[in-house]
Amino acid sequence: MGAAGRKPPVEAVVTFLEMRAKPAHAKVPPPLAKTALVRAEAITVPFYRYLYDAVGRTWTWVERKRMTDEELAAIVADPKVEVMVCWVAGVPAGYYELDRRRAGVVDLAYFGLVPEHIGKGLGRWLLATALDHAWQTGPERVTVNTNTLDHPRALPLYQRMGFVPYDRRSVVFDPNV
Numbered sequence: 596m597g598a599a600g601r602k603p604p605v606e607a608v609v610t611f612l613e614m615r616a617k618p619a620h621a622k623v624p625p626p627l628a629k630t631a632l633v634r635a636e637a638i639t640v641p642f643y644r645y646l647y648d649a650v651g652r653t654w655t656w657v658e659r660k661r662m663t664d665e666e667l668a669a670i671v672a673d674p675k676v677e678v679m680v681c682w683v684a685g686v687p688a689g690y691y692e693l694d695r696r697r698a699g700v701v702d703l704a705y706f707g708l709v710p711e712h713i714g715k716g717l718g719r720w721l722l723a724t725a726l727d728h729a730w731q732t733g734p735e736r737v738t739v740n741t742n743t744l745d746h747p748r749a750l751p752l753y754q755r756m757g758f759v760p761y762d763r764r765s766v767v768f769d770p771n772v
Contacts, residue, residue, distance in 0.1 A: 602770045605655060607742040610750055611762040614737045617730040618757035623723040626716035627683055632724060635678040635690075640664045643671050646680065646690050650707035655744045660772040670694075679728065681708070681721055688712040691725040699735035706739070713746070722756055744768065 635642070644667070647659050659667060670676055675695040681688045689708035695701050703725055708717055729737045739758060741749045754760075 604767045604769050605744065606765060606767050607655075607744045609740055609742040609764050609766055610760050611740045611764075612738065612753050612758035612760050614726070614757050614759070615735070618726060620723055620726075620756065623720045625720050629684045630688075630717070630720075631682045632721075633680050633682060635680050638671050638678050640668050640671070643667065643678065646678075646687060647705070649687065649709045650689055650705070653710060654707070654746060655768055655770050656705075657768065657770060657772050676704075677728075679725070681717065683712060683717070688717060689721055691721060693725065693729055695732065695734075701729040701732065701734045701737045703729060703737065703739040707746075718748075718752060719756075722752060726756060742766070 644660070647656060650656070662670075671678060671692075673696065677693045677695075678690060679693075680690045687709065689712060690705070691703060691707075692705040693701055694704040706722065706725060708721070726737065737758075739753055741753060
């Protein structure tokens with residue numbers, strides 16, 4: 596920590612991936628009993644912030660934390676943005692967000708699990724479900740990005756599920772919010 600408790604900037608490599616055809620994976624059943632996936636149709640900014648922080652705190656997710664409530668509300672209330680919450684035994688276990696605001700593209704804008712649910716087999720099921728959902732509208736491509744601050748199994752999972760890298764960039768993240 597630096598002056599006044601501030602963390603130093605962190606360098607990372609962002610990998611941008613795409614998929615140009617629906618993957619031919621078999622349907623993946625949920626690995627745990629009492630698992631439900633529910634669209635947050637009228638998601639509130641506080642609940643979205645809770646999900647974003649619960650999933651992304653460990654992985655230095657900070658971009659949406661810097662947004663004002665109004666900026667964030669404009670995104671998550673857009674009818675072309677869908678937030679799907681994974682519930683296990685009545686508690687949020689993770690979520691994914693599909694952004695269809697660019698013509699012909701569905702961006703898997705956010706995807707992840709809360710730490711307590713990592714390693715239980717939910718990630719592969721949730722990603723397979725997100726991909727099936729993304730391809731329902733017949734886009735030209737589905738995109739996602741990840742970086743070296745993310746879970747070490749994120750990039751390999753995306754690639755196993757059919758994503759192909761098309762760009763890599765070094766960036767510097769300011770982890771302070």
